[in-house]
Amino acid sequence: MAQVGLKEVSKVYPGGIAAVRNVSLEVGDGEFVVLVGPSGCGKSTTLRMIAGLEEVTEGEISIGGRVVNEVPPKDRDIAMVFQNYALYPHMTVYNNMAFGLKLRRYPKAEIDQRVREAARVLEIEELLNRKPKALSGGERQRVALGRAIVRNPQVFLFDEPLSNLDAMLRVQMRAEIEKLHTRLGTTMIYVTHDQVEAMTMGDRIVVMLDGVVQQISTPSELYQKPVNRFVAGFIGSPPMNFLEGRLKSEQGTLRFTSDMGDVALDVHDSHRAALEAHAGQGVLMGIRPEDLLENATQTPVPGRSLTATVEMVEPLGAETYLYLSVDGHSITGRVHADVLPQVASTHVIDLDLSKAHYFDASTGEAIL
Template sequence: MSGLRLNHIYKKYGENNIAVKDFHLDIEEKEFLVLVGPSGCGKSTTLRMIAGLEDISEGELWIGDRLVNDIPPKDRDIAMVFQSYALYPHMNVYENMAFGLKLRKFPKAEIDERVKEAARILDIEHLLDRKPKALSGGQRQRVALGRAIVRNAKVFLMDEPLSNLDAKLRVQMRAEISKLHKKLETTVIYVTHDQTEAMTMGDRIVVMKLGEVQQADTPDALYNNPINMFVAGFIGSPAMNFIEGSLSEKAGEVVFSAQNMELVIPAERAQVLKSKGYIGKQVSLGIRPEDIHDEPAFIEASPKSLVKVVVEVAENLGSEMYLYLEGIGDQTIIARVSGRSGIKENETIQLALDMNKIHMFDKETESSIFFNENYVSK
């Protein structure tokens, strides 16, 4: 049993500096959990508390059925992979992978077996005689993973392991780490600031901000059912658009009004807004770039959610095009349309918002008004 329970954990540096606040989560055995958030959000500190590299100021940490708050790192059955590879420059790949076991006085035959098995899993058998300086960044990171694998640990902790790699290699390595997780069948806790990495790798993602967990859920739930504006804006690239405006009732319909636009809210959602008392109040509307449409059929079918905008910049990526639009609210809005749409910069165009995909946030608390606690991930 190698699940973890973080029971109301705090990390405090001094009286007023709280790096991690009330972190409470159960991590399933064999789960791939990603901690994500901007600089200073407490994700690495949480990982280091799990590793035993930082004391826990308050709360309990359970690994399996053991309370490990006071257990030294070496006895926690964990292996850690760092951003900086952590390789001995003067040893070859074999020696690098074997050294930790040698220090722990493992029999030579067992060391040999474990190193060769890890090398086979990572497909680096042909590199065993090479020294780190003769390896590429991706190969070095594989060796670093190998150093963790040979320990046969139940839990792998990875702290931004791909940050030193270039973009192309990062994409390749994240797929390899996911495959590795499936092969090894271990629990992985992975820290990153990159939401794309989080979305593509995690079974579950914990979004953190200023030391607090904002939401812990599947990638699908975070994307489609964010709990607040921070999560909505953090997850997704390009980020969700936010438009500030007010809600009113006109001719029996609930209308969202902002600069140069009026949008009719679909009946089901309008009912939620009414029942929660938001009519007459200021709110923020959120809409993802792919939910803004330029297709004539969609525009024709959506007469109550049309907006007229000026295309400031049009970035054509081939299969799709990002439009940076002026004319809605006071912020630039991004729309993702087909690369074949033929839209040009400085053009004034009409677009339609998919009102069934909108999000609505409380202006004061920034929490999602449509948040569904019973959301079922697809």
């Protein structure tokens, strides 16, 4: 087990592609940290630099307190699991798992003991004599995990290990990896572009965009206090709604008015102090779909309700997604399963404005 530290790490690929810019990160001993962000944001590059598969252009990487910039991958005491499993097709499951240990000249008895123990943990004991092509995707993924586990590394690195699996199996394997983490207590760094995966698995989450870390937080803090517009829109499904507009002070009330149409919403008392200084300025208001509430009497409350045209209704059983149009703005609501309005009808929706987010219109930085 070990801490992993990145100090102002950058990677510029040949051709001048700046894939990772000035990333600093401390992963605690035994922690499960998830790197998440859209395609091309530098997640794999970051992970591959930790593994030693990619050279660091600038900055310092340490594992267990030791700077490893110049240490070759095989001496870093890490194990990596990839998306495509990278199993050896001509070897049995047993040999796939044993291979790395044989290379390192472990005694035969110890190899056997480690492989069988990993197979037991992953429930693949019956598969040990099969070749990869005779396995399902989920089984192959388990073997890839097994190959990492037998090494008993200080750190596990995962690069989208579940993205080749179907939705159900992915949820199951997610739980397996979490159990594995609890059981082994080993430091894990996990890359995914799936924010749901990140939210459910990580002790902490690192959100990246264009090679730059946007925010490092626990899942709940990331959800409740996104530091900028990008994080706010990236985390959460369906995504947060955004309205462009400005703050205006009118007769003692601080009010948000949208640029398009004439949505006017009162700033919640608890936000007023923080927002007052921004009166007269352009802001982006954000409200999550679950903070749209059905107005039971369909009577608009000035400053708090929206009158929306229903464009689409998605009943999901446990809840309903409403796709609404409000004065030319598209807004998504996530409401009680019983709320099933007619398409093209108008519908009054209240907003829980105590949950609203506000961002600087020009920088996208959170104001609250």
